[in-house]
Amino acid sequence: MLEKRKNERDCAFGAKILMPQLGMERERFYPVLIMTLTATVVLGTLVFDSAAAGAYILWGLGAAMAFFAIREAAPKARGYDIPVAWGLLLAGGMTALLLPSLSSGWASWLGICALCAYSGGVYMLVRLALPALILVLVVPSSGFLYLLLSFPLSRICTILTVGILRLVGIPCSFEQAIIYVGENRIAVTSACSGIELLEAMLLLGWLITHFEQKTLQGRFLHFLTLVPAIVLANTLRLVVVILLSLSIGGRAFEDPLHTILGYCVVLLTVFLMLGTGKIVRKWEAAAHAE
8 A cells, every 4th residue: 555655756757757758757847837937927917918118028027937946956855745746726716705805816816836845746846836936927017016015115225325425524314215416306206216217136145146156045146136136226326316307407307417317327236236146255254164
């Protein structure tokens, strides 16, 4: 009986069972199929709904994360793979039935996680849970994410900008997300907060962390520095714009200068991410040496 159960489990999860036509492990093939179908359905929804460009960038982030997670994975079967899969499926069903007010995306995400656990084991589930979350929940809610983060980022950039201006001897004050410099009143709008660059910088930042760091811990720590880097770079842009406005007036807020400084924010963020990447690598090397 025990031998029979072991053989059944091997048929479902055996790491040595290959898909002969594709040269792919069974535990890798089915998660690839699941994530490909998920990404295709979400992309079709975006096209049908005429979504904003930021949603497509977030979709690219989720798809890239899933691709590299599966590519680098080494699936391993464990005895609790099947119970975890059924538990997630049950949780998804209960979410859909008992919490109808909650977004259907949560139930869909739990269902996808259950399929990943059943076909590729908990190992593949852990690697694909975040990409699936981005594709199923974050991408369709990108507009809400924009509204949620817009004002906090504007307020943080306003406070930092006023602090730097005071340090260099420029008398100024602020209220909410408005900076007062003499008789000038400068509103730090959503566009000035860096929120419009957030989706692109998330994708770019993830690519930098993925190729700069070799360990999951290093990538996670490095990625945490992305938002501070964006805020710092955007704050410096605001400081430069305000200082220029004291000399050249309203032209400091117009193109092409405004656009050029926007590109400078992207470049400075990349350089900051590369710099913090070196710090993270040195920290990891020192930690391993101890």
